[in-house]
Amino acid sequence: MGFQPIAYKGLETGDREYTSHVLHAGQVTLVLTSPLNPGETKINQFLTQYGDAVYDVAFSVENAQATYEYAISQGAKSVSLPRAFKDEEAIGFCRCYAGVRYSH
Numbered sequence: 001m002g003f004q005p006i007a008y009k010g011l012e013t014g015d016r017e018y019t020s021h022v023l024h025a026g027q028v029t030l031v032l033t034s035p036l037n038p039g040e041t042k043i044n045q046f047l048t049q050y051g052d053a054v055y056d057v058a059f060s061v062e063n064a065q066a067t068y069e070y071a072i073s074q075g076a077k078s079v080s081l082p083r084a085f086k087d088e089e090a091i092g093f094c095r096c097y098a099g100v101r102y103s104h
Contacts, residue, residue, distance in 0.1 A: 003030065011036065018043065 003023035010019035020033040033055075035043045046055055061067045064082045072078060 003028075017041070 003025040005021060006024045006029075007022035008020070009015050016036060018033050018035055020031055023030045023032065033043060035041055035047070038044060043055070046053070059067075068078075068082045
């Protein structure tokens, strides 16, 4: 069983900067995003440096703070400290290798 489209954002939905397709299979959700225009955006800078590649890998974890601290202790470089969102969920970003981010 392959990935199924579950969401889309682009010109048709009012976004003039990016188009994103969200695909889901089992416990995996992918968001494929492309810039619609050339320019100095994070995505264009990443594409210029690395070509078509993975920019961010995200995992659902029980404790984002503990996971973040463990990743840093194992050599990951911090992109941002974990921060809380609604319902006490949190997200943190670490840079793992070659510009790829790890979100938790």
